[in-house]
Amino acid sequence: NAGVTQTPKFRVLKTGQSMTLLCAQDMNHEYMYWYRQDPGMGLRLIHYSVGEGTTAKGEVPDGYNVSRLKKQNFLLGLESAAPSQTSVYFCASGQLEAFFGQGTRLTVV
């Protein structure tokens, strides 16, 4: 069972570059989420989706965009990366119990 798979696992970007993080789940979940994790701050919700074709803003959405074109995939985009976006990004799926991917460590220099 793959569960929730995130790619890539690590990435270094230069300020101003763009990238897309991919999340795939094989549990047929309607709900999917993107979080960022920073030291001492726990996990903060960036965006979420309650079904294919839907997205909504979370707690810290600025600088990020998302798309949910297929039920199993949830993409997180950074159009113009900034050093403040250096973080570990987690994707999760599920409604009441969240299943997490292993994370993407992103460094913006």
Next chain:
Amino acid sequence: AQSVTQPDIHITVSEGASLELRCNYSYGATPYLFWYVQSPGQGLQLLLKYFSGDTLVQGIKGFEAEFKRSQSSFNLRKPSVHWSDAAEYFCAVGDPGGFKTIFGAGTRLFVKA
């Protein structure tokens, strides 16, 4: 507004000793409560959850937690800690919709021999 407080940033216990990790929440209605564990370099794994009913809930890996409404607390306990329990633990509060789960800042557990 919803919030979750984990008062202890880190805790050190001896292997075999008992453990209690504290969690306090603020929520306007009956909360859904969770404890997750994160091992280094890994994602979060659900340890246990409380939705309703018996206020003492059992989870995986020998953990349990008790919901105390009067104290707005959901503390995590384990009678005897193993070295493999060293990790970071997150308390979370959510609503029935599931998409407004708020996480605490985490408590890092160190286990000494």
